[in-house]
Amino acid sequence: GAVVSQHPSRVICKSGTSVKIECRSLDFQATTMFWYRQFPKQSLMLMATSNEGSKATYEQGVEKDKFLINHASLTLSTLTVTSAHPEDSSFYICSASLTGAEQYFGPGTRLTVT
Amino acid sequence: QQQVKQSPQSLIVQKGGISIINCAYENTAFDYFPWYQQFPGKGPALLIAINPDVSEKKEGRFTISFNKSAKQFSLHIMDSQPGDSATYFCAASRNGGTSYGKLTFGQGTILTVHP
Numbered sequence: 001g002a003v004v005s006q007h008p009s010r011v012i013c014k015s016g017t018s019v020k021i022e023c024r025s026l027d028f029q030a031t032t033m034f035w036y037r038q039f040p041k042q043s044l045m046l047m048a049t050s051n052e053g054s055k056a057t058y059e060q061g062v063e064k065d066k067f068l069i070n071h072a073s074l075t076l077s078t079l080t081v082t083s084a085h086p087e088d089s090s091f092y093i094c095s096a097s098l099t100g101a102e103q104y105f106g107p108g109t110r111l112t113v114t
Numbered sequence: 115q116q117q118v119k120q121s122p123q124s125l126i127v128q129k130g131g132i133s134i135i136n137c138a139y140e141n142t143a144f145d146y147f148p149w150y151q152q153f154p155g156k157g158p159a160l161l162i163a164i165n166p167d168v169s170e171k172k173e174g175r176f177t178i179s180f181n182k183s184a185k186q187f188s189l190h191i192m193d194s195q196p197g198d199s200a201t202y203f204c205a206a207s208r209n210g211g212t213s214y215g216k217l218t219f220g221q222g223t224i225l226t227v228h229p
Contacts, residue, residue: 006157032215042221043219044219093157093158107156110155
């Protein structure tokens with residue numbers, strides 16, 4: 001149980017375009033979903049917290065107009081990187097939580113902006 | 115005060131040995147302490163977690179030791195195997211208030227188990 005999927009697993013896009021990443025909890029309804037960013041050989045950095053049906057809460061320094069988060073249902077959250085630039089290239093990981101304590105992570109999405 | 119400090123940065127252990135990774139925190143409001151295992155190119159997987167009410171929790175070869183007064187907790191991997199080679203992250207969260215469920219991660223430890 002507690003399986004979280006992400007799609008796509010890898011994406012390459014051109015600078016200036018937008019990319020959407022989906023995060024789904026497959027076997028449970030997640031009250032909260034989290035989006036993280038991870039650079040090579042570094043720890044996970046929380047970008048935002050989203051609850052179904054409400055606006056996402058962004059961490060300090062994260063541009064909400066650049067990283068659009070939509071939490072349409074208890075099993076689906078999406079992250080859209082708008083007007084992507086090479087510096088946005090990173091490993092994006094979502095997690096989902098039922099109780100708020102335990103978080104189950106997706107497999108991650110490798111974004112490369114050329 | 116939100117930091118979680120993890121050590122060592124890297125660790126090399128022989129097969130069958132004990133791997134020990136340590137973490138220290140400052141925020142006494144933290145009440146949930148999980149450990150995650152991450153393989154290259156994959157998302158972190160929850161290994162084991164503890165709350166401040168207990169001093170030790172064991173699941174298979176993995177044990178968390180928790181010292182509330184010292185604000186420290188550690189992961190012990192017994193009988194380490196080459197398949198355990200991965201990056202390990204400790205984390206902490208406070209399950210209440212505006213920080214509900216938000217995990218603060220340690221810096222990570224790259225574990226290599228030699229056969």
